[in-house]
Amino acid sequence: MTGNSIGQCFKVTTFGESHGFAIGGIIDGVPPGLSLKKEDIQHDLNRRRPGTSQYTSPRSELDIIEILSGVFNGKTTGTSIGLMIKNTDQRPQDYEKIKNLYRPGHADYTYEKKYGLRDYRGGGRSSARETAIRVAAGAIAKKYLLKVQNIKIQGFLAQMGNIYCDLKNWDQINSNPFFCPDPNQLQKLDSLIRNLKKSGDSIGAKVTIMIKNLPVGLGEPVFDRLDADLAHALMSINAVKGIEIGDGFLVVTKHGSEHRDEITTQGEFKSNHSGGILGGISTGQPIVIHIAIKPTSSIAIPGKTITKNNEETQIITKGRHDPCIGIRVVPIAEAMTAIVLMDHLLRFRAQCG
Amino acid sequence: MTGNSIGQCFKVTTFGESHGFAIGGIIDGVPPGLSLKKEDIQHDLNRRRPGTSQYTSPRSELDIIEILSGVFNGKTTGTSIGLMIKNTDQRPQDYEKIKNLYRPGHADYTYEKKYGLRDYRGGGRSSARETAIRVAAGAIAKKYLLKVQNIKIQGFLAQMGNIYCDLKNWDQINSNPFFCPDPNQLQKLDSLIRNLKKSGDSIGAKVTIMIKNLPVGLGEPVFDRLDADLAHALMSINAVKGIEIGDGFLVVTKHGSEHRDEITTQGEFKSNHSGGILGGISTGQPIVIHIAIKPTSSIAIPGKTITKNNEETQIITKGRHDPCIGIRVVPIAEAMTAIVLMDHLLRFRAQCG
Amino acid sequence: MTGNSIGQCFKVTTFGESHGFAIGGIIDGVPPGLSLKKEDIQHDLNRRRPGTSQYTSPRSELDIIEILSGVFNGKTTGTSIGLMIKNTDQRPQDYEKIKNLYRPGHADYTYEKKYGLRDYRGGGRSSARETAIRVAAGAIAKKYLLKVQNIKIQGFLAQMGNIYCDLKNWDQINSNPFFCPDPNQLQKLDSLIRNLKKSGDSIGAKVTIMIKNLPVGLGEPVFDRLDADLAHALMSINAVKGIEIGDGFLVVTKHGSEHRDEITTQGEFKSNHSGGILGGISTGQPIVIHIAIKPTSSIAIPGKTITKNNEETQIITKGRHDPCIGIRVVPIAEAMTAIVLMDHLLRFRAQCG
């Protein structure tokens, strides 16, 4: 059924395959009067796109955004915004050899079984390429959130394999190709990626997203809680296998007397174990989210699988892939977070504004 | 805005406060012709309700389900099913003393700031009491899933504090008050709860949900993936702070060569690190989900907070609460899982059936 | 699939059969802080309910509304409002004789074919009884619309058979049992109904709904235009077969030079052929809608039909029915109009507020 839309008051609907003519989307519900230029979107697209550093996939997509509607004389008009990115570096022939088999860890098998056929070129719709439009939509949301309430969303690489990247320097995050907040770990990350490239393997990662200046009151109990909607949005990103809000799985061994955040005057809390959400509604504290990203399944190490005719075979993926998809997940996770926050800001206004 | 509905083809909408007249819901989209009796629902309600063992809240709600519509001569008619549970053991006077302050770790503060007022009796809508109707709705879904495809959903307590409950005996889960699958740990769990009662404190927990016999093909890319919708539904349960699908956060340190599940003939996989979902679509393997449940915030240990007038004060909660809410989350998590699976089974039929 | 909900920011979901235990609904998205008493709702329910005059069905339902949640200390809390009306004057035995045949003009045939079974008691879910909850939900919307923007919705009987009821006296509408705005026609209406009762037949009607003080700007292009959503809501009422906005079908023979409403200063128009909506958005002028209501199909005159076993037979309906359902449609149409306006007022706020 329909599954290519997200959001209620701020709705993003997308289309597009990895090696089709274009990918694109429609952004509905954007308030009128917001200044919007291509550059506002391109900035985040550039953070996500492959081919920008030696640490990510060498596929060279320029990811040039085209705004097809909804903006007039530099301002949003309140009508739906059509976005498109043409696929330029298509190499569908790279995928001829996988058309009759299923890559382990990929959606080849499930797409084929669900739909009875599949666009095998680069994973078709299940490719990470699809996320470029999420990033574009998120850039619009980010701009609005910043403008009206100074809401800031920042993701960073918190861990890659056994390398921990603590939040030592917020300002450094966007100045290195790993989105790493700890300058002391850059060398280790570099080595790890180089080694993975040599061995043809990949590695998992943990990404943290922080939201600052979010007002109290966003989130709709009981099912559309802010944490529930964030979990939905972030889990919808390829390769995400886990979500934590605030203390996350640390709560399992915590006592109530340790975990609960005592409240002080002026709407502040003595701690933020909750991660900024209580009862599904934002508290006004920073929101902290962690997500787990699995290692890329497309690796050069042979793996066993079957063909469409149910015969055993072996696969080696030689496409252009990321040794650690977790790096490029950072701007995607920010975008999905922005989409959810934007939706909830508008939803709040509808009932309580 | 509206946040009290979940699902598209199988839609559950609920109402009700902890100490109001009743809680209830409307279940829309149930296929016609399903045998349905009150007993089918009551069974799971009894698993959830408080007052059934010394390990959970002593609030004594009988949770008698009433089916108000949608069933005729013992069969569902295809029209919306109205459900209601009257609140019988209301003690709103217990809550007079908290009407002017915010309990730390609860939604008192966020509800009041969002809506400008709140029903302070037992947390009102933010009370865990609200989940009884989720369980009732889930019972209908469970019955249908079992009938048409033998799909089975089982939750269990995987960890409480530092006590691990491994899946040693599937059949034992429902025969002990902890939903613990390891009979050897029952004594430890008993001791832990008794000690918490004495100290007036509470503890966190981890719950695992397993789904068996789910066919390949459920889940709608790209936003309404099965894992994304499960994350949404489970994170919408009070006190849940983390979700893992399959290996979850273990993937952070894993290589692609370890994580990807190689495929064998006959639709099987050599391993199930993915937890039964690839590209957001079920693989036909068992689905494995872990959730983290925070310790109950209502404890007898004094905590600092503020009043509505922004004055510092202290609170001791003497209501009737669970030392470990994780126990009672088991049937609730099963119910939310069932609601999502039911929705996706019907969604699959719409497009691919 | 699910079809028992309407609205996005103000969402109404209903349940209930004509002769089941109760009918009810959940109203989601009501802004917090609205004063709400049972009496606010009961007033409109009394205008709709049968048994109140000799001109409508003698079924004697008191239609006592119960507010089950969402209101605390006389104010809405922002959480979902549960509503219930118990069915008291059930006479399911009246319907034993129709259980195996299909009443012409009713939904018996289509429900049975769609769902494979049906609740034959009084039409089950397809009974006009279902509309009581629409009226209750509409009463909440009406109260809010009046409070915040002085928006007024008034329906009246515009025509019954060949009797025309012109808008001569707005204040008289609610003071006669026909909702007739022309006092001079009351005698004729009385005679017509009496004659229909004697002959056992029924008659169609036209109802007009007027909306005053609606601000400019409500309605969401391109699909959720205000007129489109009104058409949806009004056509969803039993027995409605036609909708007109403004000049309606009169436009077929009109020239553009006659139809277009010239604009004057101060947001006014020289005429209102458009009926207060341009491009799907309210103009600020009064909104004028006409709907056509078919004659009740349940009549005492024998009609040919078939049994479930596909044998020809004849039917005479001796239940308790309205000679002109158009009368009681007036408060129902007002309610559906109010539900749509409320939804669009909140939707406007979300994006443009």
Added chain:
Amino acid sequence: MTGNSIGQCFKVTTFGESHGFAIGGIIDGVPPGLSLKKEDIQHDLNRRRPGTSQYTSPRSELDIIEILSGVFNGKTTGTSIGLMIKNTDQRPQDYEKIKNLYRPGHADYTYEKKYGLRDYRGGGRSSARETAIRVAAGAIAKKYLLKVQNIKIQGFLAQMGNIYCDLKNWDQINSNPFFCPDPNQLQKLDSLIRNLKKSGDSIGAKVTIMIKNLPVGLGEPVFDRLDADLAHALMSINAVKGIEIGDGFLVVTKHGSEHRDEITTQGEFKSNHSGGILGGISTGQPIVIHIAIKPTSSIAIPGKTITKNNEETQIITKGRHDPCIGIRVVPIAEAMTAIVLMDHLLRFRAQCG
């Protein structure tokens, strides 16, 4: 808020302004495996597009459809289908003179008041140009409906001004530029249009849509009835001011004994006053719908209006417009009908399939 989507299981979302770079849409929920070529869509686009005869607007848009995704090797893949039509014959300079005033009968005034600004070029989003994508989406739905159940949808011009076009020859409808089913009226229609062109005026019309071979059982009570959803979809077309299902407003003067359709064996009815829908569910009889289309407001006859600065002025529209928009509404109305039927066919499958 969001208003650019329609449908639940078959969802159409659109974007685009009259004189922007392109218009487009995303079609979500299309079953996999449907053969789909550009030509399938182009056929209906050609029926709608302007510049094809002397009877419609001379704006010369080729309306070349581009399928951007969702089709692989000539078959739909089950993923979302991206569609785009580039605007080629843009003449925004034609609209410079109206940028500071509001054309009577158009949405200029309401868009400006709602959003605070507007794309004044050709009406921007409120232009009839937007409907091209509806036609494209409808063409996909039509193809599927025909393939799986032989469901046929045919619209025709039933009346233009005082010229009646009875359904004399079904096969002639698509062979004349008026979609007129009565060959004897073609001369009169030609004369009327010629005269309107001379006088610079326009005329209203009535269009009928017939659906054949629709199975019994489509439509979701109580709010998403088939007739309610059709009313919504058709009223969302520019210029539509009225909708009738079956006998429509004729029912106002009808008796129940005349109106109800008696039922015969083999699922047939002795008449079809209901227009093929009972209780919101299709009966299996042909569905008959009439819609009223207002005369084009863009005419060469001067009209009074105001400027953005609230000064009185006068307007003469010299753009490229249709003397009777009703002609081109025919394929648009068919498309909207197809979209609704497709959605309901899939919805039926979800619950009852």
